[in-house]
Amino acid sequence: MPAPARTSTEAIVSAARGLLEADGLDQVTMQRVATTVGVRAPSLYKRIRDRNDLMHLVANDAARELGDTLSATASAADPAKDLVAIARAFRIWAHRSPAAYALLTTPVDPSWRVDPDMNVYLSGAIVNAAAHLAGDDRALEAARTVVAFAHGFVSLELAGTFRLGGDPADAYEFGITTLVNAIAAGGT
Amino acid sequence: MPAPARTSTEAIVSAARGLLEADGLDQVTMQRVATTVGVRAPSLYKRIRDRNDLMHLVANDAARELGDTLSATASAADPAKDLVAIARAFRIWAHRSPAAYALLTTPVDPSWRVDPDMNVYLSGAIVNAAAHLAGDDRALEAARTVVAFAHGFVSLELAGTFRLGGDPADAYEFGITTLVNAIAAGGT
DNA sequence: ACCTGAACACCGTTCAAGT
DNA sequence: ACCTGAACACCGTTCAAGT
Numbered sequence: 001m002p003a004p005a006r007t008s009t010e011a012i013v014s015a016a017r018g019l020l021e022a023d024g025l026d027q028v029t030m031q032r033v034a035t036t037v038g039v040r041a042p043s044l045y046k047r048i049r050d051r052n053d054l055m056h057l058v059a060n061d062a063a064r065e066l067g068d069t070l071s072a073t074a075s076a077a078d079p080a081k082d083l084v085a086i087a088r089a090f091r092i093w094a095h096r097s098p099a100a101y102a103l104l105t106t107p108v109d110p111s112w113r114v115d116p117d118m119n120v121y122l123s124g125a126i127v128n129a130a131a132h133l134a135g136d137d138r139a140l141e142a143a144r145t146v147v148a149f150a151h152g153f154v155s156l157e158l159a160g161t162f163r164l165g166g167d168p169a170d171a172y173e174f175g176i177t178t179l180v181n182a183i184a185a186g187g188t
Numbered sequence: 189m190p191a192p193a194r195t196s197t198e199a200i201v202s203a204a205r206g207l208l209e210a211d212g213l214d215q216v217t218m219q220r221v222a223t224t225v226g227v228r229a230p231s232l233y234k235r236i237r238d239r240n241d242l243m244h245l246v247a248n249d250a251a252r253e254l255g256d257t258l259s260a261t262a263s264a265a266d267p268a269k270d271l272v273a274i275a276r277a278f279r280i281w282a283h284r285s286p287a288a289y290a291l292l293t294t295p296v297d298p299s300w301r302v303d304p305d306m307n308v309y310l311s312g313a314i315v316n317a318a319a320h321l322a323g324d325d326r327a328l329e330a331a332r333t334v335v336a337f338a339h340g341f342v343s344l345e346l347a348g349t350f351r352l353g354g355d356p357a358d359a360y361e362f363g364i365t366t367l368v369n370a371i372a373a374g375g376t
Numbered sequence: 377a378c379c380t381g382a383a384c385a386c387c388g389t390t391c392a393a394g395t
Numbered sequence: 396a397c398c399t400g401a402a403c404a405c406c407g408t409t410c411a412a413g414t
Contacts, residue, residue, distance in 0.1 A: 004414095005378065025296055030407060042408080043379055051407065106294040106347055108213055113348060141354075144341075145363050149333075152340020159294055160301060166329075175333050182370060192395095193397065218388060230389080231398055239388065380413075387406060394399075 007037040009047045013057045020058065021099045025108070028055070052111040059107060062100035063114040063122050069093050070125040079132035080180050086126055087150045087176045094154045101158065105151060123147065134183050142183045149179055195225040197235045201245045208246065209287045213296070216243070240299040247295060250288035251302040251310050257281050258313040267320035268368050274313055275338045275364045282342045289346065293339060311335065322371050330371045337367055 015036040019028045030051060034041040048054045073089040074082045094101040107113050114122070126147060131139035153172055203224040207216045218239060222229040236242050261277040262270045282289040295301050302310070314335060319327035341360055 029405090031405090039378095040380060041406095042381085042410085045408070046378060102294050105343065105349070106290055108296065110348075119349060141359065141362075144359060145337075145366075148340035148344060148363065149337045150340065151344060152336035152338065153332075155293065155343060156336060156339060160298075161293065161307060171329065171332060174329075175336065178333075178370060182366060217386090219386090228399060229387095230391085230400085233389070234397060378414090380411105382410090382412100384409080385407090388404090390403080391401090392399105393401100395397090 007039050007043070007047075009057070011037045012044060012047060012054065013061050016054055017058050017061060017100060020103065021097060024099065025103070028058075030054075052109055055103070055107075055109070055112045056114075058100070059103050059112050059114050060118055062097065062104050063118045065097075066090070066093050066104070067118070067122040067124065070122070074125045074129055076132075079129045080184055082129040083126070083133060083146060083180050083183075084173075084176055086129060087146060088173075090150050091154050091172060094158065098158045101154070105155065130183070133180070134186075145183070146176070146179055149175055195227050195231070195235075197245070199225045200232060200235060200242065201249050204242055205246050205249060205288060208291065209285060212287065213291070216246075218242075240297055243291070243295075243297070243300045244302075246288070247291050247300050247302050248306055250285065250292050251306045253285075254278075254281050254292070255306070255310040255312065258310070262313045262317055264320075267317045268372055270317040271314070271321060271334060271368050271371075272361075272364055274317060275334060276361075278338050279342050279360060282346065286346045289342070293343065318371070321368070322374075333371070334364070334367055337363060 012033060016028050016033050019032055019036065030041045030044055033054070034044055044054075048057065069089055070086050070093075073086050075085075076082065103112065104114065123143065127139055127143045130143040130146065134142040150172075153175065157168055157172075200221060204216050204221050207220055207224065218229045218232055221242070222232055232242075236245065257277055258274050258281075261274050263273075264270065291300065292302065311331060315327055315331045318331040318334065322330040341363065345356055345360075
């Protein structure tokens with residue numbers, strides 16, 4: 001009784017994320033994921049509990065990737081510049097992975113939410129830069145404000161809700177800069 | 189050959205929205221919607237094209253309702269106070285209809301997006317107040333900034349992404365006030 | 377130990393047949 | 396003109412049977 005493992009959890013999550021970004025959420029079916037990794041649907045249940053669990057893993061995977069990106073952006077030299085650079089990297093990542101971004105920020109089912117510790121990791125770089133800029137006691141508040149604006153802007157932009165006149169990149173840059181200046185000045 | 193209309197598009201949309209808010213998006217099935225309005229699933233297709241069309245109608249309905257709420261909030265006396273009051277009403281509405289809010293702002297399928305004119309109506313009160321506060325030429329920019337922050341904050345809050353220390357209502361109030369002040373001062 | 381076909385309970389959607 | 400049961404192609408998930 002041999003047991004040739006023909007796939008892996010990693011490959012399954014990666015396939016699901018690929019389908020998500022390419023064809024949208026409702027094309028991420030167990031059957032399509034299975035055939036993508038070269039196996040039949042029932043075999044997936046050896047590695048994941050169910051489809052909700054799979055979506056949760058995909059969300060976590062995207063969060064880790066975004067967290068890595070933001071961490072790699074901070075240079076720790078100038079906190080104000082870092083905060084702007086992080087916000088910029090945040091928007092660029094979301095534009096590259098719009099479906100994963102939506103999954104991450106607006107889980108369709110509560111069980112899809114990323115793990116708490118992953119959320120901490122995800123916001124680490126921003127909170128760190130905010131602490132340097134605004135002081136430890138105001139770090140969370142400042143980080144929250146920046147994240148709220150950045151997420152709100154990107155989310156509306158990706159959803160196509162913006163009746164935007166000018167260049168969105170300029171508007172984003174302007175909003176973030178204004179916010180960071182206000183934080184540095186002790187405003188927010 | 190009589191033809192007793194046993195339901196209506198309005199009743200169908202209302203039932204769908206009720207199910208959405210009560211049991212979540214994937215409980216909004218054609219069968220449950222149908223039995224809720226006292227009919228069998230195939231009959232729904234006499235009034236709506238398909239499930240995507242139904243979700244689109246639900247999103248539009250929610251947008252109209254939110255638009256009504258925001259319009260009713262503006263008093264046109266003090267634009268700065270109006271903007272804060274509108275932002276407050278925005279958050280309260282979202283908290284009362286979290287599932288509809290998510291549907292509205294993050295459509296799972298592109299076909300669910302609210303109609304362009306409904307989007308204009310939805311942002312009307314905010315743009316109007318912003319115009320009074322910042323001038324016509326900066327109105328859109330100012331409105332966009334406020335909406336980005338408000339949506340971002342509420343969205344993260346509802347998704348449970350906030351590692352929030354203090355009272356979120358206070359943090360929201362503080363952020364909006366700071367933003368409105370900055371706009372009034374010509375900052376953003 | 378992993379993989380599979382068959383089966384079950386569900387979907388969305390179509391359509392011929394009823395009134 | 397609207398409503399319905401039956402049917403079709405799909406889901407997610409379970410499980411006994413294969414190797």
